[in-house]
Amino acid sequence: MNRHATGISAASLEAWSKSFLSGQEPEIRDTLLADSRVVTYPAGTLICRGDEDYRVALIHRGRIRSKITSWDGREVTTRYATVGHITALPAMLTNGAPASLEAVTFCEVSVLNPNTFRRLMRANADLCYQVAVYLANSTYETVAYLEDNLFGSVQQRLSRHLLEMATPTVKGLLVQTDQTDLAHAIGSVREVVARALKKLSDTGAIRRDRRQIWIEDPGLLQSFASTNLRSHRQHDSRSRPEARDD
Structure with missing residues (x-):
């Protein structure tokens, strides 16, 4: 695999360039990606079950589904994420979330270190603002899926x-x-x-x-x-x- 000068994979850099954080300073990008690991998931893999078991992942390829499962096994899709999306940001900020993540197709991701991400946010107001906007947009997407599930x-x-x-x-x-x-x-x-x-x-x-x-x-x-x-x-x-x- 081709490597960046800092040891970051070319796939990670390409995915970052398509993310909502692409305009951040290279130092923030390199700090996050250098402290990540590249992981692949076959289609159908349950990536994490929610709660405290979450994955902050920058998606290189594939599609990931966020879902909530009821006590009797029924599932509701809350949103989809694909190349350039970053998963589980709400869980990172609240130390857990009810949604699970599942690989819809074969996926390759950079699993980011949540501690590093939180540290960078505490030190950078612009990064915090961009994350806030991203979370707001994600909320609207989730509401749209809930609208489908409730009324569609x-x-x-x-x-x-x-x-x-x-x-x-x-x-x-x-x-x-x-x-x-x-x-x-x-x-x-x-x-x-x-x-x-x-x-x-x-x-x-x-x-x-x-x-x-x-x-x-x-x-x-x-x-x-x-x-x-x-x-x-x-x-x-x-x-x-x-x-x-x-």
């Missing part, structure tokens, strides 16, 4: 999840999973998900092949996933003729 239909939740999980390949957008995993991910049951998948397949939005789901029409699938009432209201207002004073 199974088809809406399933469509959004498929779009989030999709990996680009030479043959198109591919989701490698099964109905049971999908049901767990959106807080439903296998039989209901099977019916929703059939409806999506009948419309031509997706094509199923055992554990593979190919997204044939991303735009159509996105229309099924949309639960943003503001977007719908804006669309309705654009589609109506403008009022005239005459």
